[in-house]
Every structure is written in structure tokens, then in C-alpha cells.
Amino acid sequence: TLPTVGYVATALESTQNYVTNSPGRAILFAVVYSPLIAIVLNVLRQLILPRDPSLPPEVFHIIPIFGSAMSYGNDPLGFFAQCKEKYGNVFTFVLLGRKVTVALGPKGNNFVLGGKSMAFSAEDAYKHLTTPVFGKDVVYDVPNELFMEQKKFVKVGLSVENFRAYVGMIEDEVDHFMKTDAAFLIFQMNDINDWGRFDVTDIMAQITILTASRTLQGSEVRQGLDKTFSELFNDLDGGFTPLNFLFPNLPLESYRKRDVAHRKMSEFYVDIIRKRRESGIDAQDMISALISQKYRSGRPLPDHEIAHILIALLMAGQHTSSATGSWALLHLAENLKVQEAFYQEQVKNFGNPDGTFRSMTYEELRELPIMDSIVRETLRLHPPIHSIMRYVRSDVPVPPTLGAPSKDGAYVIPRGYYVLASPSVSQVDPEVWHNPTTWDPTRWSDPEGVAAKAFKSYADENGETIDFGFGAVSKGTDSPYQPFGAGRHRCIGEQFAYLQLGTVLATMLRQVEIRLDQPMPEHNYHTMITMPKKPRNICYRRRALD
Ligand code: HEM
Numbered sequence: 001t002l003p004t005v006g007y008v009a010t011a012l013e014s015t016q017n018y019v020t021n022s023p024g025r026a027i028l029f030a031v032v033y034s035p036l037i038a039i040v041l042n043v044l045r046q047l048i049l050p051r052d053p054s055l056p057p058e059v060f061h062i063i064p065i066f067g068s069a070m071s072y073g074n075d076p077l078g079f080f081a082q083c084k085e086k087y088g089n090v091f092t093f094v095l096l097g098r099k100v101t102v103a104l105g106p107k108g109n110n111f112v113l114g115g116k117s118m119a120f121s122a123e124d125a126y127k128h129l130t131t132p133v134f135g136k137d138v139v140y141d142v143p144n145e146l147f148m149e150q151k152k153f154v155k156v157g158l159s160v161e162n163f164r165a166y167v168g169m170i171e172d173e174v175d176h177f178m179k180t181d182a183a184f185l186i187f188q189m190n191d192i193n194d195w196g197r198f199d200v201t202d203i204m205a206q207i208t209i210l211t212a213s214r215t216l217q218g219s220e221v222r223q224g225l226d227k228t229f230s231e232l233f234n235d236l237d238g239g240f241t242p243l244n245f246l247f248p249n250l251p252l253e254s255y256r257k258r259d260v261a262h263r264k265m266s267e268f269y270v271d272i273i274r275k276r277r278e279s280g281i282d283a284q285d286m287i288s289a290l291i292s293q294k295y296r297s298g299r300p301l302p303d304h305e306i307a308h309i310l311i312a313l314l315m316a317g318q319h320t321s322s323a324t325g326s327w328a329l330l331h332l333a334e335n336l337k338v339q340e341a342f343y344q345e346q347v348k349n350f351g352n353p354d355g356t357f358r359s360m361t362y363e364e365l366r367e368l369p370i371m372d373s374i375v376r377e378t379l380r381l382h383p384p385i386h387s388i389m390r391y392v393r394s395d396v397p398v399p400p401t402l403g404a405p406s407k408d409g410a411y412v413i414p415r416g417y418y419v420l421a422s423p424s425v426s427q428v429d430p431e432v433w434h435n436p437t438t439w440d441p442t443r444w445s446d447p448e449g450v451a452a453k454a455f456k457s458y459a460d461e462n463g464e465t466i467d468f469g470f471g472a473v474s475k476g477t478d479s480p481y482q483p484f485g486a487g488r489h490r491c492i493g494e495q496f497a498y499l500q501l502g503t504v505l506a507t508m509l510r511q512v513e514i515r516l517d518q519p520m521p522e523h524n525y526h527t528m529i530t531m532p533k534k535p536r537n538i539c540y541r542r543r544a545l546d
Pocket residue numbers: 122151216313314316317318320321324379383384385388389483484485486488489490491492493494496497
């Protein structure tokens with residue numbers, strides 16, 4: 001070792017001479033070597049320094065600050081699986097300067113999603129992303145209790161009475177789309193032998209916004225879609241990306257467009273709301289529902305709050321539903337047996353003797369087990385949201401059942417960290433599910449099976465409900481199946497999403513049969529919502545009237 005020490009000493013001495021000989025070289029040295037020194041110190045810190053036993057294990061990473069951003073960003077589920085093998089169900093990784101503690105499995109979901117909002121805050125985790133897009137004074141821009149009241153107002157608009165009116169409207173929109181959009185040209189030519197082809201996510205994105213605006217958002221927004229609204233929506237959507245989550249404000253064109261689009265869209269909605277108030281028109285949509293609400297304090301909702309809630313709902317429902325519809329169509333195109341069973345369910349319940357179909361009612365739609373299991377299974381394998389985060393407001397001990405070392409006491413997640421739950425992981429956990437990565441809707445029809453039990457504990461069926469201020473919801477925080485989240489931030493769009501997706505799939509597959517002539521696409525994790533990667537084409541052919 002002595003000669004090695006000698007070499008190092010000589011090298012250091014000559015470096016010092018080189019640097020001190022010129023100030024320019026010193027700057028160059030600092031620029032080139034400080035990152036290297038930071039990397040070396042970061043690696044040594046992790047390898048040599050004793051670990052604080054009260055902290056969850058930290059995922060080994062080379063580059064400080066950047067941390068595991070690359071592995072997590074490219075394939076979060078693969079990254080979680082590797083970390084679980086190495087560190088267990090609870091571990092912390094560095095994500096561009098943030099420390100994120102992941103808690104996996106149903107117990108991890110329960111810990112994060114069932115946590116008190118005083119300790120785990122959604123608004124502190126998300127508001128820098130959402131406020132520029134949704135606008136001021138709603139959702140994560142207000143204290144949690146106020147947002148819970150806003151969720152309650154939205155639930156008024158998501159009434160069964162409104163849903164009854166929506167089925168026919170959605171059928172109508174899909175029919176019109178198929179009759180007019182260029183993606184369905186072969187269908188429009190009335191030829192039952194030729195196959196056409198479409199990019200499934202492109203058409204689902206259009207159908208989702210058309211149907212959501214025709215129903216929830218109201219006729220004025222639907223009409224606006226044919227004009228400037230779509231452009232505004234695209235610009236706003238360009239500000240709702242992982243980049244915006246990581247960097248709230250960058251001097252980029254997409255950020256500027258986001259801000260302009262928000263302002264214009266907000267004005268567009270405020271204008272509609274004013275006209276509605278003046279005319280007294282009471283439609284079966286969210287605008288009418290929100291106009292009639294008051295906070296517990298007696299304060300009615302001002303126009304800008306209604307406008308911003310509507311923008312938030314548009315964003316919350318758009319990519320989630322269009323991603324789910326895309327994956328469902330891809331699997332149906334691949335799995336012809338299930339596609340046929342779905343079609344026959346439609347024929348049996350709604351088929352006319354001449355091969356045409358009658359409209360469904362909302363009540364009938366809820367009683368279609370094959371349709372239901374297709375949506376449930378698609379959401380199990382492709383939940384649109386892979387990571388649910390909260391900001392840690394005060395030190396929180398991890399329950400020992402989650403994997404804390406018993407001899408050192410419980411791990412403590414320090415204030416200033418983020419916590420992350422990923423129901424996507426428990427939804428494909430081989431310890432819970434049989435053939436977890438196979439898309440198999442029939443798993444939902446076994447009343448004694450794992451799927452039925454998971455669903456029971458997620459839905460209201462075991463009677464354990466809790467009210468966070470927006471009406472009773474099932475507790476469901478420890479179910480291995482949670483595509484709509486759980487706890488106080490649980491989705492309120494679930495019933496609408498089932499209605500929308502079921503009606504879209506039925507209306508489409510009544511008229512065309514579909515096939516997949518490519519491998520099932522992989523997940524694209526580079527978008528906020530997990531989408532199928534391109535190519536994601538589906539072939540279709542017009543069905544003959546029987
Ligand atoms: C919350 C999923 C459709 C409105 C959530 C959450 C998930 C989710 C996982 C929890 C987020 C968290 O805890 O941080 C889905 C899926 C959908 C869907 C998979 C469709 C397949 C919709 C629709 C709407 C909507 C159509 C509106 C009509 C909301 C709202 C919240 C929410 C208001 C509450 C956010 C909070 O309390 O922090 N959704 N969603 N969602 N979703 Fe959905």
C-alpha cells in the first residue's frame with residue numbers, strides 16, 4: 001500500500017500546482033471536479049457512514065439530488081419490485097432533491113391513504129402542480145376541510161338522476177363520432193369485409209372529452225369543443241406533466257401556454273356560469289349542481305370557484321378514463337372469447353330481432369356482469385395512477401407490521417419527506433392474485449375468489465364506512481384492489497367512470513368487431529397517467545346485422 005499512498009500524494013501535489021498556477025484553471029477544476037467529488041462523497045456516505053436506524057433504508061444511488069429519478073421515471077413498478085426485494089416494504093428513495101418513502105402492499109396503502117391529513121398532506125404534495133392548471137381557491141389550493149366540502153358539492157352533480165340522463169347522451173356521442181370521424185372511414189363505407197385501423201388512445205381521448213362535456217360539463221362546453229375549447233384544453237394539459245410536478249415554474253413555452261390557457265378557460269366557464277345564473281336555466285349537469293350549493297358557513301360558491309372546480313373535474317376524468325378505455329379495447333381486441341361474451345351480453349339484454357339494439361337504462365347498465373368485470377379487470381392491471389403521494393407535515397412512526405426493525409423501535413418518517421403508496425403493486429401481487437399479470441375478467445365472477453373479496457373490502461359491502469366530509473365512503477384503505485384510491489382523497493368519479501366506459505365500449509362493440517395485429521403495448525410511464533406506448537393500433541370491421 002505504501003507505493004499507492006506515494007502515487008496519490010504526488011498526484012494531489014501536481015494537481016494543486018496545476019490549479020494554483022492560474023485562476024482560470026481553478027474555475028475549470030471546480031466545474032469539472034466538484035460534481036465528481038459530490039458523487040464520490042454521496043457514494044461513500046451511503047457505503048461507509050453508519051445508517052440512522054430510525055430512518056427507513058435509503059435506496060442506493062450514485063448521483064446526489066438526482067437520486068433514483070431515472071429508474072423510477074422509466075419503470076416505477078419495476079423499480080419498486082427491485083427495491084422491495086432489497087429493502088422490504090418500506091424504503092426511501094431520492095427524487096430530484098425530494099426524499100420519498102414508499103410503503104408497499106395493502107398495509108402500506110392503508111398507512112399512506114388512511115393517514116391523518118394533519119400528518120400526510122395531499123395539498124402540500126400536489127398544489128404546485130395543480131393550482132396553475134385548475135386555478136385558485138379550489139382542491140389543493142384550499143385547506144383540506146374546505147376541499148372536502150367541495151367534493152360534497154360535486155357529488156350532488158354526480159346523482160343517479162343525472163346518470164340516468166347520461167347513458168343516452170353518451171350513446172349518441174359515440175354513434176355520431178363513429179359516423180363522422182376519419183378514424184372510422186371504413187365503417188362509414190358500410191363495407192362488412194374491409195378492416196380499418198385506429199390509434200386507440202387518440203380516439204379514446206376524443207370520445208372521452210366529447211362524452212364528459214356532453215354530460216357533466218354541460219352543453220355550452222360541448223359546443224365549445226367544436227371551436228376553441230379543444231386548443232385551450234391541449235395547452236392546459238401540456239402543463240400537467242411529470243416535469244411540472246418536479247419543477248413548478250420553468251421559463252418554457254409550455255408553462256407560458258399553460259398560464260394563458262388557464263386564464264382563458266377560466267373566463268370561458270365564468271361567462272357560461274353568469275349566463276346560467278341570469279337565465280335561471282337548470283340543466284342536469286355539474287354547473288347547475290354547483291350553482292345551487294353553499295358552504296357550511298352559508299357562503300355560496302362564487303363564479304371563479306365553480307369554474308375552477310369544473311376545470312379540475314375535466315382534468316381528473318380525462319386521461320384516467322381514456323387510458324382505461326384504451327386498455328380495455330386493446331385487451332378485448334386481443335381476447336376474442338371475452339369480446340364475444342361481451343357482445344352476446346349486449347345481444348341478450350338489448351338486441352332487437354332485426355339485429356339492431358335498443359338503448360340501455362342506467363339501472364340495466366349496472367347489472368351487466370361481463371361489462372363490469374372487463375372494466376374492473378382492466379383497472380386492476382392498468383390503474384391509471386401508479387403513485388399516490390403525500391407530503392409529511394410532522395414526524396410519523398411507521399407501524400411495526402409494515403416492516404420496521406423491532407429491536408430499534410419503529411422507523412420514523414421525518415417531516416419534510418414525501419410518502420408514496422402504489423396500489424398498482426398490490427393489484428398484481430402474486431401472493432394475493434392468481435396469475436396476477438394475466439388479463440382475465442372471469443376472476444371477478446367467482447363469489448368466493450380473491451377478486452370478489454378484495455372488491456368487497458373496497459366497496460361498501462362489509463358496511464365499514466367513514467365520512468370525511470363528502471358523504472360516507474367505504475374505508476377500503478387496506479384492500480389489495482384500489483384503482484380509485486382510498487380514504488379522504490378517494491375518487492368521487494368512480495360511478496361516472498363506470499357509466500362512461502361501459503356505455504362507450506358497448507356502443508362501439510355493438511357496431512364493430514375488433515382485433516389486435518400487434519403485441520400488447522407496454523406501459524408508458526412518462527406521462528402523469530399511465531398510457532399504452534405507441535404503436536397501439538386496433539383493427540376494426542363493421543358487424544353484419546344478424
Ligand atoms: C381522486 C382514479 C375518474 C374526480 C382519485 C384518486 C385516484 C383516482 C387513484 C386518488 C388520488 C389521491 O389519493 O391522491 C381515477 C380513475 C378514474 C377516475 C382510475 C377513471 C377510470 C375520475 C372522474 C372524475 C374524478 C371521471 C370526475 C368526474 C376525482 C376527484 C378526486 C379523485 C375529485 C379527489 C381528489 C382528492 O380528494 O384529493 N381518482 N379517477 N376521477 N378523482 Fe378520480
